[in-house]
Amino acid sequence: MPFPGERIYWHDHSVQPPAPGTPDLPDRVDVAVVGGGFTGLSVALHLARGGRKVALFEAASLGYGASSRNGGMIGPGLHKLGITGLRKAYGEDRAKDILREGLHALDHLEDFVTSEQIDCDLHLTGRFRGARTPAQYEASAHECDWLSKNINLPCHVVPAADQHTEIGSDFYCGGNVYHRDGGVHPRKLVAGLTRRALDAGVTIFAPCAVTGINREATGLSLRTDLGTLTAREIVLATNGYSDGRTRALSRRIVPIETGASAIGPLSPGLMAELSPKLRMHGETGRVFMWYRPTPDGRSFIFGGRFGAGGMPLEARQKAFRHAITRVFPQLHGSPFSHVWSGQIAYTKDHSPHLGHHDGVWMAGGYCGSGVTRSLYFGTKLARRMLGEAQAGTAFDDLPFSPVPFRPLAPMGADMLARWYQMQDARDLKARDLNRDTVS
Structure with a gap:
């Protein structure tokens, strides 16, 4: 349930996803997909186009979770362990393969949106990542050089003396620009996915929670708010909103609550000052802030692991104001138009996963980089279930272990x-x- 006072920017600047209607609950389907976000919709779409009879269940509204609460920032995603951590954990060659997978995921997102003609404000504007300290600037410069040479990721270093070409702030000590990053309107992407899934023949039940899963002689039995049905296979795609009802996935991820806010509308002059090239933005640090201009270029969205839903709205706004104004003092008196929260999912090894565990298929654990990864993983999982080619990823043999x-x-x-x-x-x-x- 939303916290008191919450308003989600994307919900006020987009049409609703198409209504799935009120279909009758079938007795049996080939595949039941649990979760109506990016992952669930993409896997359902591909399975239906592959000839499977698919029913999708969403406990709330389509895209209710992170799929319409995120910042809409896309990119290769890299990895939470960093280059050094990856090389130490998996070796040089495997680290490169894992990082290249992020580029494949981004290519897939671009191709999908283009080929399906989904209007979701996809623009690869690039991302400026500011370095908070001189030591972090040096480390990020080495990272940029390594990524350029080893996985052909286009990026360049911006010294502090030149950073005003990227951002209207003196807070950072320089930074990097990653040219393959960009943004989408996540709510519009949910709507586009929903239309394609319905057109492909996916039967969608929303709101309709799955309250239990049992294995029986005739298949897997799902108890839902509308009754019980049998499925030959089940896909769990609930990610950060997994709980006891989807225990096989829930026990493998850690839900993390994050916050987001929008400030604006702002004057064109102030927007141009804050972000001269209207890029996506991030920063170094252990607990960092991400931020971006809205697709219409009139407001700014900020987010991170602060200002989440477990505190009063005034306290959340204060936390946001502190984080925002140390980067942009110009926004000290600017009003919040929206404040909201959501849950992402981390995993034991900081990697996303897909596969077959505890008798069900699942994908998730995107560790805060889910917009790009979720569509890619949903399609890869469907291909694996259909026995199609090009179903593998660099993450496949990483154990998706339960969290202690x-x-x-x-x-x-x-x-x-x-x-x-x-x-x-x-x-x-x-x-x-x-x-x-x-x-």
């Missing part, structure tokens, strides 16, 4: 985030002291 002490994991993740925030604050304090000394 899963009921306590969200609390542990919150404590770790607080510790990271303290370390980030320490780094910024040391940086500012050094700037004062130099000046």
Whole structure:
């Protein structure tokens, strides 16, 4: 349920996904898909086009979860372990394969949106990632060089003296521009996916929760709000909104609550000052902020692991204001138009996964980079189920293990985030002291 006072920017600037109608619940289907976001809709679409009789169930409205609450930022996604962490964990060659998979996922998203003629404001504007400290600038410069040479990712370094060509702020110590990043309107993408799925013959039930799954002699039995049906196969695509009803996936991911807000509309002059090239934006740091201009270029959306739904609206706005104005003091008095929250899913190894576990198919654990990955993984999973070619990914043989002490994991993740925030604050304090000394 939404928290009091929440308003989602994307919901106020898009048409609703097409209504699925009120179909009768069938006795049996080939595949039942649980979850009506990017992953569920994409896997259902591909399966239906492959000749399967598919029913999709969404407990709330289509795209209710992260699929219409995210920032709409796309890109290769890279990896939460970073280049050094990946090479240490998997070796040089495997690290390159995993990072290249992000480029394949982005290519897939572009091709899909273009070929399906989905109007979702897809624009590859690039992303400027600011470095909070000189040490992080040096590290990000090395990263940019390595990515360019080893996986052909187009990026370039922006020194502090030139960063005003990218951002109207003195907060950073330079940064990188990643040219293959960009943005979409996620709510419009949900709507486009829904239309294609319905056209392909997917039967959609929303709102209709799946309340239980049992294995029987005739197949897998699903209990739903509308009754019970049997499916030959089941796909779990609930990601950060997984719970006891989808336990096979829930026990393998840790839901993380994040917050987002929109400020504006702003004057064209101020927008041009904040982001001269209207790029996507991010920053280094353990707990970082992402931000972007809205597709119409009139407002800015900010998000991160602060200002989430577990606090009063005023406190959430205060947390956002603090994070935003240390980068953009110009926005000190600018009004919030929207504040909302949502859940993403992390995994034990910080990698996304797809495959067959505990008798069901599943995909998820996108670790905050789900817009690009979810459509790609949904299609890959469907291809695997259909026995088609080009179904493999670089993540396939990574074990999708249950999270130890899963009921306590969200609390542990919150404590770790607080510790990271303290370390980030320490780094910024040391940086500012050094700037004062130099000046």
